[in-house]
Amino acid sequence: MKVQSAPANTNPRLPARLAAAAPWLLLISIAARLAWTYLVPNGANFVDLHVYVGGAGALDHADTLYDYVYADQTPDFPLPFTYPPFAAVVFYPLHLLPFGFVAFAWQLGVVAALYGVARLSQKLLTLDGGCASRRVAMLWTAVGIWLEPLRSTFDYGQINVLLVLAVLYAVYNTRWWVSGLLVGLAAGVKLTPAVSGLYFLGVRRWATVVFSAVVFLATIAVSALVVGGQTRYYFTELLGDAKRVGPIGTSFNQSWRGGISRILGHDAGYGPVVVAAILVTAVLAFLAWRAVGTDDRLGGIVVVQLFGLLLSPISWTHHWVWVLPLMIWLLHGPLRERLGARILGWGWLALTIVGVPWLLSFAQPTIWQISRPWYLAWAGLIYIVATLATLAWVATTARHSLRSGRSREPSPRPSP
Numbered sequence: 001m002k003v004q005s006a007p008a009n010t011n012p013r014l015p016a017r018l019a020a021a022a023p024w025l026l027l028i029s030i031a032a033r034l035a036w037t038y039l040v041p042n043g044a045n046f047v048d049l050h051v052y053v054g055g056a057g058a059l060d061h062a063d064t065l066y067d068y069v070y071a072d073q074t075p076d077f078p079l080p081f082t083y084p085p086f087a088a089v090v091f092y093p094l095h096l097l098p099f100g101f102v103a104f105a106w107q108l109g110v111v112a113a114l115y116g117v118a119r120l121s122q123k124l125l126t127l128d129g130g131c132a133s134r135r136v137a138m139l140w141t142a143v144g145i146w147l148e149p150l151r152s153t154f155d156y157g158q159i160n161v162l163l164v165l166a167v168l169y170a171v172y173n174t175r176w177w178v179s180g181l182l183v184g185l186a187a188g189v190k191l192t193p194a195v196s197g198l199y200f201l202g203v204r205r206w207a208t209v210v211f212s213a214v215v216f217l218a219t220i221a222v223s224a225l226v227v228g229g230q231t232r233y234y235f236t237e238l239l240g241d242a243k244r245v246g247p248i249g250t251s252f253n254q255s256w257r258g259g260i261s262r263i264l265g266h267d268a269g270y271g272p273v274v275v276a277a278i279l280v281t282a283v284l285a286f287l288a289w290r291a292v293g294t295d296d297r298l299g300g301i302v303v304v305q306l307f308g309l310l311l312s313p314i315s316w317t318h319h320w321v322w323v324l325p326l327m328i329w330l331l332h333g334p335l336r337e338r339l340g341a342r343i344l345g346w347g348w349l350a351l352t353i354v355g356v357p358w359l360l361s362f363a364q365p366t367i368w369q370i371s372r373p374w375y376l377a378w379a380g381l382i383y384i385v386a387t388l389a390t391l392a393w394v395a396t397t398a399r400h401s402l403r404s405g406r407s408r409e410p411s412p413r414p415s416p
Contacts, residue, residue, distance in 0.1 A: 045156070048159075050070045076366065084223065087189045110153060117321070118136075119134070121329070166182045196301070285391055302329055
């Protein structure tokens with residue numbers, strides 16, 4: 001069967017104009033974000049950054065880290081420090097600085113990290129030509145600032161973009177100790193990056209897996225020395241207490257546990273329905289992993305992270321920063337010529353620009369009330385359904401593409 005080539009670009013000057021304007025578009029996007037933060041009422045409250053800094057400051061008073069709460073702007077939900085104790089050790093220097101300065105520098109750091117995420121995504125795809133240019137990465141950064149996961153990251157002062165950058169560089173780097181160090185430290189600051197270990201197991205980077213575990217244990221040891229008994233308290237009593245992290249049923253929680261809880265009208269925990277849904281997701285993720293192959297590093301780590309987002313008891317919208325590498329993979333990756341890749345890539349872009357979970361949040365009476373009308377409950381599965389559709393499409397299309405590619409390879413000539 002003859003494979004048709006992609007249609008020619010009918011307006012070749014448009015990408016060139018976009019590329020030329022990329023630095024200016026990025027500057028405008030950054031300026032607009034800062035204007036939103038500082039000029040719009042309630043543009044950003046930095047509540048999570050307050051928790052990072054305030055919790056770190058609690059280290060000055062023994063055994064008070066997990067008693068700390070921030071409630072100045074969240075009277076309906078006093079925010080406790082929910083992170084591993086090593087996070088407080090890392091953030092400790094920040095509490096010595098004026099908070100306004102920390103918040104401003106934090107936003108600029110998030111933008112720089114977001115650009116790094118775009119560049120590393122390009123490098124993991126080993127792209128050639130215009131798609132791999134720094135200006136294209138600037139365009140992705142300019143747009144990415146306004147995706148819902150990034151909007152909530154800026155609003156709350158979250159750290160997830162930095163963690164995504166660390167994991168992507170761990171995947172990109174071939175030195176076991178560098179990759180293991182990054183993954184171990186990232187998991188020590190916030191547990192969610194630990195799912196990245198599945199990727200390194202899958203590609204058989206055994207030294208990286210072992211060293212990342214060693215580094216993570218070292219973060220616990222450092223925490224025990226600095227924080228004392230609060231380390232034991234976290235890992236023996238607080239770990240796994242999802243209700244302490246936040247309201248399970250709010251539309252901002254786009255995990256299987258959150259989605260099914262909204263449908264049932266109560267916290268489903270890890271009951272049979274949630275476990276069955278996770279098992280289905282695990283099968284789809286495994287098939288998608290097999291389909292992309294170990295050579296496609298960006299595709300592989302994105303598949304693992306999508307599974308982790310649905311597996312976690314709570315996946316706030318700001319955890320979904322991985323949609324940016326996902327869109328880059330779909331629109332610039334090995335399947336970019338497929339119609340499905342373009343539909344999914346642009347579909348994720350539209351979905352996260354609009355911010356459906358954010359819109360649904362206006363219809364919930366409070367963040368604590370799980371029960372809601374059926375149409376709102378089912379609409380709250382939006383990221384979950386989009387993830388299942390993406391994994392299923394990758395599992396079927398990527399394998400077919402690989403087989404077609406092999407079938408078109410010329411047969412080796414017989415030896416004389």
